[in-house]
Amino acid sequence: MGRFASYAGIAALTGTLAAAVVLAPSTLNRRRLGTVLFAAGYLAMIGTITMICAQANLIGASFADWSSVVSTRSGRWWFARLVIVAVLTVLIPWRRLLDHRLAQLAAGVTSLGLFAVVAAGGHSVSGRWLGVAFTSTVIHLTAMALWVGGLILVVLVVNKASVFATASRFSPLALTAVAVLAVTGALNGWRQVGGLDVVADSSYGRWLIIKLAVVGIVVAVAAVSRRIVRHPEPSIASAQPASVGAAATMPVPNDEALRRSLVIEAVGMVIILAATAGLTGATPPRADADRAVDV
Numbered sequence: 274m275g276r277f278a279s280y281a282g283i284a285a286l287t288g289t290l291a292a293a294v295v296l297a298p299s300t301l302n303r304r305r306l307g308t309v310l311f312a313a314g315y316l317a318m319i320g321t322i323t324m325i326c327a328q329a330n331l332i333g334a335s336f337a338d339w340s341s342v343v344s345t346r347s348g349r350w351w352f353a354r355l356v357i358v359a360v361l362t363v364l365i366p367w368r369r370l371l372d373h374r375l376a377q378l379a380a381g382v383t384s385l386g387l388f389a390v391v392a393a394g395g396h397s398v399s400g401r402w403l404g405v406a407f408t409s410t411v412i413h414l415t416a417m418a419l420w421v422g423g424l425i426l427v428v429l430v431v432n433k434a435s436v437f438a439t440a441s442r443f444s445p446l447a448l449t450a451v452a453v454l455a456v457t458g459a460l461n462g463w464r465q466v467g468g469l470d471v472v473a474d475s476s477y478g479r480w481l482i483i484k485l486a487v488v489g490i491v492v493a494v495a496a497v498s499r500r501i502v503r504h505p506e507p508s509i510a511s512a513q514p515a516s517v518g519a520a521a522t523m524p525v526p527n528d529e530a531l532r533r534s535l536v537i538e539a540v541g542m543v544i545i546l547a548a549t550a551g552l553t554g555a556t557p558p559r560a561d562a563d564r565a566v567d568v
Contacts, residue, residue: 276320423450
């Protein structure tokens, strides 16, 4: 549960902020965006603290024995993750400064640093091809955050009247994120599993199957959203006589259908994050027992 909360919070915090800057800069001043970002930051901190406490109780004297966790390699990265998330959360009230390029660069570098810290505390530093695995994991996390953040921005932050326009700008970004997730996810899965014959024989492989199945469903739903964006349904007004005016014949977006599709897609992303948490908590079949990430 701690892993899920940590991943979901980090993806929502960094991804929603990035999506706001790229897709809807006017929302940076909105209180609703601040509320979403604070909720994401607190969720990420609570999840990471839960991870550390659970590990402390497992390998130390009690839930409060953080020193036993921080003395391990993965524990140090978890603590670093907590510190970076806390700093980002404290800086949320100054999000309006992201109108400037320098602030955007600083936020982007910090987010990539956070993803690198998350990757360093997980399976990317075990198994084969460590350099490729680490880079692939950072890219995977970045794509996931952008997809999650874009969905949150469209569903929860922007005004109802701006849903279709924002979704239209988000559509190509989401398509790119999905492609990147598919490539990097397949690479990491193959690196850790090594063959189809051992997939169902391990907890890691079973979580991988669940994640891939849910991803397939979410991609199908995302395709529906993309179709609605690219091919708006004709309005009822188009059936009126031509004398009403040329504007009456223009197709209008079906906002309700689009929002419904995006909500389903967001729910699917929550399930994917839960499967990701289970995946990172399982030991990969090819992981070296002497270099296992989790105790």
